[in-house]
Amino acid sequence: MTYELYYWDGIQGRGEFVRLALEEAGADYVDVARVPGRGNREMMELVDDTRTLLIPFAPPFLRDGDQIVSHVANILFYLGPKLGLAPKDETLRWFANGLQLTVTDFVTEAHDTHHPIAVSKYYEDQKDAAKARSREFVTNRIPKFLGYFERVLRQNPAQDGHVVGDGLTYVDLSLFQMIEGLSYAFPAAMKRYRARFPELTRLHGVVAKRSAIATYLASPRRLPFNESGIFRHYPELDIDV
Amino acid sequence: MTYELYYWDGIQGRGEFVRLALEEAGADYVDVARVPGRGNREMMELVDDTRTLLIPFAPPFLRDGDQIVSHVANILFYLGPKLGLAPKDETLRWFANGLQLTVTDFVTEAHDTHHPIAVSKYYEDQKDAAKARSREFVTNRIPKFLGYFERVLRQNPAQDGHVVGDGLTYVDLSLFQMIEGLSYAFPAAMKRYRARFPELTRLHGVVAKRSAIATYLASPRRLPFNESGIFRHYPELDIDV
Incomplete structure (x- = not known):
């Protein structure tokens, strides 16, 4: 089963914490909003769906068959054991x-x-x-x-x-x-x-x-940081402590 | 086994979300910081412990035997099934x-x-x-x-x-x-x-x-809201929309 990750295209943002886990594990996944012809619209159709219960408040969320999981920590708690990235205990x-x-x-x-x-x-x-x-x-x-x-x-x-x-x-x-x-x-x-x-x-x-992370970081799938994301570089905010 | 809830005394704060679940379920629990002779000090000893792994970043956290669980959503995810307050599915x-x-x-x-x-x-x-x-x-x-x-x-x-x-x-x-x-x-x-x-x-x-919630709300265990907590009433911030 292919995992579907839904997050805004163009930024690393909160989605990146999930991507890193999927990439490290070599998981079969698709970054939906970055697929030509799918994009943000398909994501927002799920968020705005008026017929189903499992609507997320906001991206990122993950679809795994009938399961939709929202919020980074929740997604990683869910995925961790499946990807071999959670503690055994x-x-x-x-x-x-x-x-x-x-x-x-x-x-x-x-x-x-x-x-x-x-x-x-x-x-x-x-x-x-x-x-x-x-x-x-x-x-x-x-x-x-x-x-x-x-x-x-x-x-x-x-x-x-x-x-x-x-x-x-x-x-x-x-x-x-x-x-x-x-x-x-x-x-x-x-x-x-x-x-x-x-x-x-x-x-x-x-x-x-x-190895998997270095390959990912060097790939076009790793977007550069920019001033639309969570972490933004505004020199005036960087204080030398 | 008695659940031990660790949170600041004097406010409802984030601890209240956990208290409401424990009270609704009639669970056997102790609100550690409010117990005379225990108080905030015992809580901070756990946070500052330099020997163990399971140190929480901050209150609230719950102790259930050897298990320490921090963060409200994590505590409720952990407690929900035990208290009969989680979905079965x-x-x-x-x-x-x-x-x-x-x-x-x-x-x-x-x-x-x-x-x-x-x-x-x-x-x-x-x-x-x-x-x-x-x-x-x-x-x-x-x-x-x-x-x-x-x-x-x-x-x-x-x-x-x-x-x-x-x-x-x-x-x-x-x-x-x-x-x-x-x-x-x-x-x-x-x-x-x-x-x-x-x-x-x-x-x-x-x-x-x-019934259990009404009893709790009328008890001295339910502290009143105040201007040290999360939800504070400052009339100048309340806009009539």
Whole structure:
């Protein structure tokens, strides 16, 4: 069965956390909105469907036969065991989902650095608030979240460099993407933070070198970061901490 | 086995979504931070523990023997089947988790109406931005989210007034709490929206009258809303739409 991923074309965005898991596993999937002739319209028909129950609030969502799963953490919780990217131990699966939801919260905060007032307005119309929020984000929130994940990496009894259990999970892939996005959006700040959080920096490098991931990153399926996505580079928001 | 809920004392906050499920089910649980002699300190010892893996990023989290589960949606996904508050059908369980994560996103946006710039600063220090963000929230975001849940209620093939499947689930309880919180924080706006979203308003009334919930709401365990929680009433942020 081919997995169908529904997400906006043109950006990495939240869909990228799911793509990385599908790519790492070599899963049979289609990125629906990027298929010529299908595109965003087919996605929005599902969101606007007035006859069925399983309507998602927003992309990304995944279709697997009759199952529709929305929200990144939910999709990864669902896919993880099928793709061989979840811990085998059930206690650790719930922990992994908690970690992924922490990534979710952090991604929302990263988004709100450029849209602190209104998603319906342009960045240019909320620039002063964006600067104030970015200062808080870069000074307090980045180290709080990265410090947490660094601790989890260090306290993992498996001590093999993965964040949960003794092998690669979807959470490791998401942490890679988090560091990728932050490094694009806040390069000056991240130069310091990469040195301050060596376990995370090491994990980022390990994931980037995995064969399936390296192939994906070099392919046209990996869109470049840009200023329509979650992680945006506005030099005026990047504070040298 | 007694469930241990860890959350800040003094506010309903995010912990309330878990409390409502535990109370509805008549579960054996203890609200650790409210137990004299235990309190917030015991909670923060778990968060700051440097020896174990399962450290949560922040409260709320639940301890069930050796299992620690953090994040409201994760806790409810874990507890739902044990408390008889999850759909029986697995397809619907993943859908319910997507709905709960939509509630999570909405709660974050409700919180950010009074803290759009920095959680580390007082409301009084970000009042202008709070007004601008609240205008967006009340005008665009409340109807977008409530309109979505109203549709899901209407499109549920079971047609029995619950949001997923043919019986009460934890998502119904969370929607009740969402309406409660919004009605406290934005009474003028919600007067209109309650009329505009009758299915949600009806569900709110039905949940409030359930025997276990009514008993809980009248008990001292249900703390009143206040201006330290997620849903705060600042009259200057309540726009009459």
